[in-house]
Amino acid sequence: MAENNRRRRPQKEEESGWQFWLQTIALTIAIYAVFFLGFKFILSNDKVSGPSMQPTFENGDKVIATRHSSISRGDVIVLKAPDEPGSFYIKRVIGLPGDTVVSKNNKIYVNGKLYKEDFLKAGNKVKEPDTSLYAGKPYSYTYNFTLSTLAKNSPEWQQRYSSSYLKKVEQTNKVPAGTYFVMGDHRTVSKDSRIIGFIDKKSVIGEVKWRYWPLNKWTIF
Numbered sequence: 001m002a003e004n005n006r007r008r009r010p011q012k013e014e015e016s017g018w019q020f021w022l023q024t025i026a027l028t029i030a031i032y033a034v035f036f037l038g039f040k041f042i043l044s045n046d047k048v049s050g051p052s053m054q055p056t057f058e059n060g061d062k063v064i065a066t067r068h069s070s071i072s073r074g075d076v077i078v079l080k081a082p083d084e085p086g087s088f089y090i091k092r093v094i095g096l097p098g099d100t101v102v103s104k105n106n107k108i109y110v111n112g113k114l115y116k117e118d119f120l121k122a123g124n125k126v127k128e129p130d131t132s133l134y135a136g137k138p139y140s141y142t143y144n145f146t147l148s149t150l151a152k153n154s155p156e157w158q159q160r161y162s163s164s165y166l167k168k169v170e171q172t173n174k175v176p177a178g179t180y181f182v183m184g185d186h187r188t189v190s191k192d193s194r195i196i197g198f199i200d201k202k203s204v205i206g207e208v209k210w211r212y213w214p215l216n217k218w219t220i221f
Helices: 002-041 118-124 147-153 155-160 163-172
Strands: 043-047 062-066 076-080 088-095 101-104 107-110 179-183 204-213
Touching: 043 204, 062 076, 076 179, 088 107, 147 155, 147 163
Parallel strands: none
Antiparallel strands: 043 062, 062 204, 076 088, 076 204, 088 179, 101 107
């Protein structure tokens, strides 16, 4: 009887070992599947490239954005670059569909009211170098424009849009339906809607919610 028990123990231990490894493999696959599906349909992992959002975001910062967010004015979004297929931009939403947008004397007016851009406070303190076109101006400096004047005078807009589309924007000074007007926080260097035009809602990858790198600048937005 004792001999039979000794024979059974190794067999049970072997079965238990296989079960442990099968469970571990299955759990690992499940975790990878959750991460894969999460970043494919819910989240987006992106890296900031360039100076257009300084000093809010620096070149090399890594962020997590949520897909399918309800976009509000002031949100920072990751979007497909309309002028560079395969590239992505990170910008801030200034104008929502139907908004009028005017920049005058370094202030933004949305729908006729002063838009308080508290997110530009850090940029107000950083000056452009003497070699810059805007030497001595703060990063946040915004030249005068309206959507109407951009539609009328911007060569880039004239290349992107039909004359009838531009005529409507010129007459209304409004952000067209289904689009956003975006800008970078580093206004003096940012290639944004002032140049590349309105951003289609379908081009938005997600809304930036978390900067996780570098660790000393870990921030929830």
